[in-house]
Amino acid sequence: MNGITSESRLSCFLLIFIQSCGGRTGVHGFKNLGTYKVAWMHFEQSAILTVHNHVITRNPRISVSHDKHRTWFLHISNVQEEDKGRYMCQINTVTAKTQFGYLHVVVPPNIDDSLSSSDVIVREGSNETLTCKATGFPEPNVKWKRDDNTKITINKTLQVTEWEGEKLELTKISRLDMGAYLCIASNGVPPTVSKRIKVSVD
Numbered sequence: 001m002n003g004i005t006s007e008s009r010l011s012c013f014l015l016i017f018i019q020s021c022g023g024r025t026g027v028h029g030f031k032n033l034g035t036y037k038v039a040w041m042h043f044e045q046s047a048i049l050t051v052h053n054h055v056i057t058r059n060p061r062i063s064v065s066h067d068k069h070r071t072w073f074l075h076i077s078n079v080q081e082e083d084k085g086r087y088m089c090q091i092n093t094v095t096a097k098t099q100f101g102y103l104h105v106v107v108p109p110n111i112d113d114s115l116s117s118s119d120v121i122v123r124e125g126s127n128e129t130l131t132c133k134a135t136g137f138p139e140p141n142v143k144w145k146r147d148d149n150t151k152i153t154i155n156k157t158l159q160v161t162e163w164e165g166e167k168l169e170l171t172k173i174s175r176l177d178m179g180a181y182l183c184i185a186s187n188g189v190p191p192t193v194s195k196r197i198k199v200s201v202d
Contacts, residue, residue, distance in 0.1 A: 036091045040064065040074040043086040043100065050074060081105050081137070109140035109185040111195045116183070119198040122173050130168040130197055132183030140185040144168045147180035147196065175201050 037052040049057045050064040063075045076083055084105040090098045115133035122128045134140040144163040146152055151159040155171050170177055178201045186192040 036093055038066075038072045039090045039092075040072075041088045041090070043088050045085065076103075079105055081107055105137070106187075106189045107135075107137040108189040108191060109134050109136040109187050109193050111183065111185055111193055113195070116195060117197050119200070121200045121202050124174060124201050125172055127169070127171045128173060128199065130170070130181060130183070130199075132166055132168075132185070132195060132197075134166070134183075134185035134193070136185070136187050136189065138187045138189075140187040142166050143184050143186075145182050145184070147182055150179075152181075153177055170199070173199070173201060177201065 039051045040049040041047060042049060047057060049055070049059075049062050053064065053066075055062055055064060061077045061080075063077070064072065065075065066072045072089070074087065074089070084103050086100055086102050088098055088100050090096050112133045112135060115131070117130045117132070120128060120130075130144070132142050132144070134142050142165060144152065144165075145161065149161070151161055152163055152168070153159050153170070153174075153176065154163070168181065168183075178199060180196050180198045182194050182196055184192060184194045
């Protein structure tokens with residue numbers, strides 16, 4: 001399935017489905033089952049979640065529903081990162097029938113202040129490396145720009161309006177390099193986040 005939804009009902013027959021953290025998802029199971037019973041399992045955790053109308057897991061975010069016993073749905077509310085993985089729905093026919101689906105849980109970007117640079121004072125002519133560590137899934141893309149939109153001086157021969165990567169290396173810093181730098185982290189999952197780092201020259 002392409003895209004991200006805050007609430008979705010997704011087919012168990014799909015190989016991949018996607019859900020954002022904190023949202024709600026419903027996993028679509030088998031149809032027209034008659035008197036056969038359906039069980040839902042989290043495959044990697046080897047955990048039985050539901051059997052027919054009964055919720056087995058102690059996870060209060062899990063529930064099950066059906067459309068007059070014809071179509072069965074597994075519901076996961078307030079989706080968390082640990083919910084990711086392969087899910088299996090199984091019916092108790094003479095030869096048990098199973099189908100699998102995979103839940104990818106996408107996580108918006110977050111900048112880890114403890115692993116990222118803070119405001120710095122540097123000596124003129126010295127070098128400084130600014131670091132911006134971002135987490136999330138998919139892995140965030142980190143870009144740098146100056147707060148006033150002037151160019152970033154990477155070295156004597158290279159000036160750019162934008163720099164990509166967790167680290168921004170400033171060499172032979174002059175007073176022209178003074179000011180605020182923004183690191184911006186994005187991964188297609190809103191919101192995009194940023195951190196402002198001020199560079200002062202002594």
